[in-house]
Amino acid sequence: MYGTTMEGHSVTCHVHGFLPYFYVPAPMNYRPENKNDLLLAINNYVRPAKSSSGGPVVDIDMVMKSSIYGYHGPKKALFLRIIVRLASYLPAAKRIFRDGFDVHGLGRVVCDPTYESNIPYPLRFMIDTKIQGASWVELSPKTYRIRTANNRTSTSQLEVDVYTDDIVAHQPEGDWQKIAPLRILSFDIECAGRKGVFPDANVDPVIQIANMVTLQGETRPFIRNVLTLKKCANIVGTHTMSFEREEELLKTWSEFVVTMDPDIIIGYNINGFDFPYLLDRAKALNVKDFPFLGRIIGSQTCAKDSRFSSKGLGTRDTKSINLEGRLQMDLLQVMQRDYKLRSYTLNSVCAHFLGEQKEDVHHSIITDLQNGNDETRRRLAIYCLKDAYLPQRLLDKLMCVINYMEMARVTGVPFNYLLTRGQQIKVVSQLYRKAKTEDLLIPALEVEGSEDVQYEGATVIEPEKGFYELPIATLDFTSLYPSIMMAHNLCYSTWLRDVRTAEQHGLVRDKDYKVTPDNALFVNPSVRKGILPTILEDLIAARKRAKGDLKKETDPFKRAVLDGRQLALKISANSVYGFTGATIGKLPLLAISSSVTAYGRVMIEETKMRVEEKFTIANGFEHDAQVIYGDTDSVMVKFGVKTVAEAMKLGREAADYVTSHFQKPINLDFEKVYFPYLLINKKRYAGLYWTNPTKHDKMDTKGIETVRRDSCRLVSSVIETCLKKILIDRDVKAAEEYTKGVIADLLQNKVDLSQLVISKALGKAEYAAKQAHNELAARMRKRDAGSAPALGDRVAYVIIKGTKDAAAYEKAEDPIYVLENNIPIDTKYYLENQLSKPLMRIFEPILGSKAQTLLSGDHTRVISVAAPTIGGLMKFAVKTATCLGCKTPLKKNESAVCHHCKPRVGELYQRQLDSVSDLEVKFARLWTQCQRCQGSLHQDVICTAQDCPIFYMRKKVQKDMKDSSMVLDRFNYAW
DNA sequence: AAGCCCAGACGT
DNA sequence: TAATACGTCTGGGCTT
Incomplete structure (x- = not known):
């Protein structure tokens, strides 16, 4: 073990006397006197490289335990604990039992599965010594020996030896919540x-x-x-x-x-x-x-x-x-x-x-x-x-x-598991700890190759799409899946394989066990209380405690600890369900996970039904309530009332009413009111979020482009601004005007490049179909292998002008490359493929067919456009300068203006001069901003931050400035 | 051109 | 060796 004392001294602690082990069900007729033959037989088969200190298996214990997988009645069974010398011997010993071997006096021995044979040795040690991760461990005086210079093996400040049994583990409560000065x-x-x-x-x-x-x-x-x-x-x-x-x-x-x-x-x-x-x-x-x-x-x-x-x-x-x-x-x-x-x-x-x-x-x-x-x-x-x-x-x-x-x-x-391992190990740790207290053993199931069976998930209620200018109340089940598992005692240890198994144990339906909506069988708590429900209860109770303590606590450091704890507890409770359904996992039991979702589906339907049945004009309410949407654990209810306060009152009443029809600890909660509410589709909506009747808390958007990382900033910000204007200001006209302005800017190339960057994660090396981000990543690798995006990175790109029928993946380009090589952007793509659909989706429910006008009309007429520099005919076209006053082509001896505009040359020169100095001012301002960011006003700016809007603006203005002053130069000849 | 299907990202 | 779950929308390439 490695650690730090409260004084900040690092410690390396050598722990002695803890050996790895696993369990197998005892072979039939096994007696204590068979032990030596069994030991000999295993060691004979395992044959480790170094056998100087005896065989790999050092001892075998007899213990009374039972398997956690399925209900086996109240009686325990005989298991053998196979203790090995080193963790590295364990897999071999386990394989022998799985494949089978002959033992003198016992005949052929086969144990498949073995139990608790696939848990990491350090975790096994921590579970058995009751040490939690990142917690205090106490070594009492005289139980440990300090190493001196001549037998040290570490560079820690202290190095000690101790026996496993002398370790005192402290649970992270009270004084032991402290953290050492690491x-x-x-x-x-x-x-x-x-x-x-x-x-x-x-x-x-x-x-x-x-x-x-x-x-x-x-x-x-x-x-x-x-x-x-x-x-x-x-x-x-x-x-x-x-x-x-x-x-x-x-x-x-x-x-x-x-x-x-x-x-x-x-x-x-x-x-x-x-x-x-x-x-x-x-x-x-x-x-x-x-x-x-x-x-x-x-x-x-x-x-x-x-x-x-x-x-x-x-x-x-x-x-x-x-x-x-x-x-x-x-x-x-x-x-x-x-x-x-x-x-x-x-x-x-x-x-x-x-x-x-x-x-x-x-x-x-x-x-x-x-x-x-x-x-x-x-x-x-x-x-x-x-x-x-x-x-x-x-x-x-x-x-x-x-x-x-x-x-x-x-x-x-x-x-260190938290960053190097996944989610499962956290549940495994808790499961082992709790199972140990009840003498339950966890089987080491072999992961069946490609068995990726899917089961039915949650219900999403068909949305009544539209724009609601009435308050919509939202009712949510609190921790739905954990509370289902608790309410119905769903666990490995309570599961009955089938009715016959139930009968074998003399169990009676309803009295002793229940059948879930997915037709799985689980015994009632009176027969056996499940491990998973117990874990969940503990987690939820601990979270309640942490939140209560948090309310009382004033010390900011302790508050941070408590807040971190309640968050960890919440995440842990929510991942238990997922663990049971992870088919490529340590211990999947789809009877649990599919029953959980089945109960959930029944419950959301029942909720909808009860609300719509009770809150009716017939029952003396002002309007008939309607559930307009719901997903997994929530329903959105239109009670028909006009004010937020009334919707809240009815929402609370409905939540309490529905809760009373469900088994504890299931709880339907009134959470918030949306007003107004724009329901676009399943999993896509926006609204103002109210938790008190006097003023709204925030604007909430779900699934819409504003929260998605795969649309460019331009789209998110346009949609966000429109929604604000529509929902907060309640000014649809303003939203329309704003949108038209943005479209005009886009088509005139006035939108900053950083707004147009799209990014997508590079998920795998080989894609079935060509995709923009993947193709670009490949091209970038050719340019500079080292700096190109790697697997898992997000690839940033913009869409550039290309030939007419070029696919999007051919037109994707690295934004920096675009900037440096002055490549024109495909503004039409951004309008048609990025902006138009999201805009239509939010405007159509409000404006109806009129929404289409946003995408056509005067503002979409392009006034100036940068000439494409690549492709087709442009290569052969001779660029002729045009008059800066009237755009007519100039003759050979004219450089700035044609002879008609000659009289205006002073005015035109002034205009150009203004433009240049204007850009110079802009550039200087951006430059100083970059200097300030780099922390010095006296040095050159060398920053090329690809995510920084200022960087793009600085580059663009720099380029415009150069172009503009080149035009200005043409007047030199004109004089 | 229509429809299938992959991939990505999100909701719960 | 290790890897929570499913439902849904959307864009875009590919096939028919």
Whole structure:
């Protein structure tokens, strides 16, 4: 075990006396005296490489347990606990039982499945010792021995030996909620790449490493340093260390890490880039002492390729880096797991969460700065330091450490599982812990290859589409699926395979067991209380407690912990259902998951029916209520009343009324009123959200382009603005006018490029059909393999003008490339394929067929358009200059105006001059803004941040300015 | 041109 | 080795 004391001293603790094991059902006729023969037989079959210390299986216990999978009556059965010497022997021993083998005195022994044989050994240890993840473990005086210099194996401040039985585990309650002052190292490296090629560790040197060290809970780093190759001018408040040789730089950094001994190492994409690069580079330069960054002496740090794929997170190539005793939190991974964003560059993530941009220096410019002088290297160092600081800021702002620790504490898994493993292991941990208390064993089911059986999910009520200018009340079941599992005692341990099984146990329908709407059978709590319902009850009770404590708590730190906890508890409760339905999972039981959804379907139908049946004119209400929409666990009700207050009153009444017809703890809650409400389709709607009758809380949009990451900013912002004008200002006319204006701007090329960027995730390497983002990624790989998007990345593109019948995937292009090469945008595509349908969808319910006029009419007449520079005839067309006054083609001896316009030349010149100076002012303003962002008003702007709107504007204005002054130059000849 | 189907992203 | 679930809309390529 690795840990930290409350004083902040790192500890490596060698725990002795805990061996891996698994269970098998005892063979028939098994008696204690068979043990030696069985032991011999297994060891005979397993035959490990090193058998000097005896066979792989060291002991066999007899225990009374029962399988959790299905109800087996109240009696327990005899199981054998097979104890092995090393975790690595376990799979072999397990295979022998599964395949079968002969034992003297017992005959042929076959056990399939085996039990609890597929749980990670560290987790097994934690479960048995009742240690939760990221929690306190106490070693009492005299129970442990401290190692001295001559037998140390780690670089921790303290190193001790202890026996498993002497460990005292503390549950994270009361005083044990505290968090040790962990040392957090945030770092970033820069390397000098070559033009047009992504840095290659075999060739390109590491030139700088910036480090910040902060104590958990504090806001300011107590160490700030930067290691540079070649001299670097002084930076206030930062320790700069310069090296002439790169080997020295690397060696010093490695020593720094070991000496400073961080508990957590963070950074941005350190897992995918910085760590592997440093390791590869050290190998290329033959820096032998470098790759020992963990706490175990002599354990070499290396990067291993692995691929992680899940339905939720998609497929992603990752690297795993072994740093014994130190946690790694790559903030890029954290962001990708926990937040849905348009882009995951450090720049855009910081803009989103910290409200500030950072300059983004393209890797090809870095070399120029390195090859400059002390000052340019200082410039680079400041940039590098900022990149080391920002991950720390994100970590603090989002309270990642606290939230992750709470998740580890609630689910019981080690901290590092949260970033390296998926969702299932968290449920497994809880299931094992709870099952152990009831002597239930969990079978190690073999994952059946391609068995991806689907079962029916939830009901989505057919929406009564339209624009409602009446308040619509929303009723929601609170934690629907968990409460169904609790109300009906759905669990592995309560499941009856069929009616015959029920009869065998003498169980009577309804009295002892129930049949679900999916025709599955589960025993009632009076026969056996399920494990899953118990886990859920505990989670929900704990959440209630955490929320209650949160209300009372005033200390901001403790509040953060409690808030993190209640969130972790909520997520955990919700993932139990998914776990039971994960067919390619550890322990799927579709009887549970399909019964849960079946109950849900029945309940939403019943809710709709009861509301519409009770709230009628016949029953003395003013109007007949109507359920206009509902999804899974919610119904939207039109009571027909005019005011929000009345809708709220009826909503509450209806919720209570319906709840009274369901079994505890199922609860239908009145949540909010939408007024007005625009219902476009299933899973697509918008409305003003009211929780109190005096004023609305916010505008809420679901599934519409405003919340989707795969439409460009232009579409989201137009739709968002229109909805605001329609719903908040209640001014449809204004929305129409606004839309027309935007369309006109778009067609006249006045819309900024950053507004037109579309992004999509690169899900897989091979696609069945050609797709824009995938084709572009392939093209970009050809241009520069290193900087092109990788699997799992989001690919940004714009649609450019092409030949008439070109497919969209041929017209997708990298926005930066478009900007740099001045390629015209396909504005018509943006109008017809991006804007038109979403606009029609929101305007049609309000304007009816009149909505069509938005897309045709005066504003769609193009006034000026940039000439396409590629394709067909344009190549052969000779560009003739036209008069700046009347656009007629000019004669040879005329350069600015024709002879008719000659008298106006002064006025026209002035106009052009104004335009140039106008653009100059605009450009200067954007330039200063970029300088301010990079933190210096005296230096050149080198930022090329692809997510930054300012960057696009600056580039565009720069280009316009150049064009405009070229036109101005034509007057020189005119005089 | 119509319709199928994949892929992406979202809702719950 | 590891990977919560299903329902729905939408855009766009591909086939008929």
